[in-house]
Amino acid sequence: MSSTILSALSGEQVLHSNSLATVTDNWIVTRDCLTNSQSLISIKSLSRIKTSKTINVPYLASSAGTFLIAAAAQCSREDYGAALPIALAGLALFGGALVARQTSIVFMVDSEAVRTGFGTMREAATLVAAVKSAQGDRKRGKQATYRRYSWVRAYIGLLV
Secondary structure: OHHHHHHHOOOOOOEEEEEOEEOOOOOEEEEEOOEEEEEEOOOOOEEEEEEEEEEOOOHHHHHHHHHHHHHHHOOOOOOOOHHHHHHHHHHHHHHHHHHHOOOOOOOOOOOOEEEEEEEOOHHHHHHHHHHHHHHEEEEEOOOOOOOOOHHHHHHHHHOO
């Protein structure tokens, strides 16, 4: 998607770009796929970054149902060892629910909140790492640089 806002910021170096937002030296351009809108946020005026995580409900419900069936098979008089494979299937569904989680980033500017669309945990982690890197470099008075490996630290922070 070609951004009119990014083309207007011609002197800015793009540090990071993904489906959630684009981070430049001084600005964040967020995208919302549902409303097809964009928001421009100054890194200087950014007060806080929050994350909002959601879990895939069909996976979670299927996992709970499978665990219930495994418990019923275990309590049955004639289980014939069916409880363990059904419980493992429930565990696999639960793992799928954790892997398929979606995350949205909320940028707090004074009392207003700007929310991005939902994306994968890795996209959110790389976006948070790029914004924090740009904020830290602005405080030190240096040119903003984004280290590609710093998303791992942000990803672990999102998991908690």
